[in-house]
Amino acid sequence: MKSRITLKELAKLLNVSVSTVSKALNDSPEISPKTIERVKELAALHKYRPNPTAVNLKSSKSGTIGVIIPNIANSFFAKVLSGMEEKAQKEGLQVITYISNEYIEKERHISELLTSGYVDGVLIAIAEETQRKKEFEHIENIIDFDIPVVLYDRIGFEMPVDKVGIDDHRVFYEATKDLQNKGVNKIGIATSIHHMGVGKSRINGYKEALRKNDTFYIANSAKMESLTEKTLKMLLEDKVEAVLCSDFDSTMLTYRLAYEHGLRIPEDLKIIGFIRGGLAKYLTPSVSYVDQSPHKIGEKAMEVLINRINKKDATPKTKYIIETNVVHLESTRFD
């Protein structure tokens, strides 16, 4: 059993005071170059590392960022997390991961921890249940404690914090317009997240792009059974020519239902979905998708948060939009 050497032990070995060792290691101008060298040499020899807990206690910092993730099984959030972690690692910060599983009670519990001083800042994508209930006190509570908060991905909320995400409205607005320009008239939406902020924005973008005589076709349900039923109606009765899918489940479901009912993609039905490229390209046919650059969202959110923590950024709270683009694969091929 080894254990890390402390300042005190180092001081003893060097026959100097703890203060001197501490200052030397921190390159204080108060200390002679000679001493600094001696101290650093021995420290290196013993692989001295300051005890982070002690440093934190002194500085009233934790050196840690709290990230609240609604659903880590969603590969979008997994990638966002990897962007955050990468940035944090570069800055020497630790990332504590909390998973809300979309539940408000979990989120409340996490918020309680966060205000106890576990972290210097918080990145949060607000849970589905919280959005539904519209109860944000626990999040406002974090803000009240002067802990910098940045909203990521789910950014359509009135809160005095920075936000980093995509322009959900625009994505579907432009996707719809683009399909129209290519001659597609009956366009529908399949969504299992219509009750969430990002889902609403996407739907609104679609609606706004529709022209005077166009009809809305929206298959929406968070329950798979009901979504299946509604999507089938849209495909088989309404006979839409294209479907914009707002999330993983609606994308895969539409893809699967077309297969089950003999609709050929893209000949009979065009699809644009929200899935990751690493999956989309393997589907048969490959499915066109909205590239959200999740890694970049994570990096940017972390960057913005760190700047707030370091007070480098005293500007008003800002909304940062990460560019998206539709990657066209076989499911939107026009012959």
Next chain:
Amino acid sequence: MKSRITLKELAKLLNVSVSTVSKALNDSPEISPKTIERVKELAALHKYRPNPTAVNLKSSKSGTIGVIIPNIANSFFAKVLSGMEEKAQKEGLQVITYISNEYIEKERHISELLTSGYVDGVLIAIAEETQRKKEFEHIENIIDFDIPVVLYDRIGFEMPVDKVGIDDHRVFYEATKDLQNKGVNKIGIATSIHHMGVGKSRINGYKEALRKNDTFYIANSAKMESLTEKTLKMLLEDKVEAVLCSDFDSTMLTYRLAYEHGLRIPEDLKIIGFIRGGLAKYLTPSVSYVDQSPHKIGEKAMEVLINRINKKDATPKTKYIIETNVVHLESTRFD
């Protein structure tokens, strides 16, 4: 701006000493019930929470578990993480996430942090590069510091630590036997992880299940281009009747290549893959898969680690095997 009330402030308000407050909050028998009540009441009123950093410094614990993840975009690891996080949350522990991206240098850097006292224990799935180079000093270093370590998922290494994973060998052994029993003779493997421990075990399980006159068919490459070529050869020239795929990419690639080259699944080709059920069921046709219970692996690994930390478990280091089973969907349908 609020900020958490401290013991000292509480003591002042109550006109008692800091020690008394501390003891009262910890239900010390030294303190009179009356005082305990008074103290707790005021503490509740002010929503007092002990400063975790201070508590940690006193106890020389961090209340934190470090999890090293090779690749969070892999939904298997994402789910493992969620199992870990859930268990940790129940035990009042924080999870610090570190992502190695399969690189040894990252892993070394993380190990350095871990031995500095950031965490009370470590859960690690060893990076691909580390496995290739067979250089494990940085991990042994963590163990030398008496920080409990548990290997998860990638458990085929000689190390004096607990291990939690699946029986990779058996999975493919039994899948192969099962196919044989159903009359399938030419069985092949597609894999992009043949150079990793889990990949090797799976391949060995398959080989062992083959009978005297059976031929090996193994398409193996970590490079997609080469894997594509080898898999195509196996499908079109060797004309295997079934393919066991050892990972996400090989599964999806085989699925896609069959489509591109007009092989019908399952009529011409049967597939069993390593993908998650939430995806498998949506594929066209749906693809049979090995259910690894990643959430359970995460929970178990965290549980084992916590027991080690609390010295509840003084037994020799153990390997815990989580049960798997093949979920048969359309891609292995026999008519």
Next chain:
DNA sequence: CTGAAAGCGCTTACAG
């Protein structure tokens, strides 16, 4: 240039 002292917010043996 070096060191003694105070303090970050707690806990706990010890004294009274």
Next chain:
DNA sequence: CTGAAAGCGCTTACAG
């Protein structure tokens, strides 16, 4: 039953 003191491992104003 209550409190003063020491200490966890650091940093930093202050004195010399």
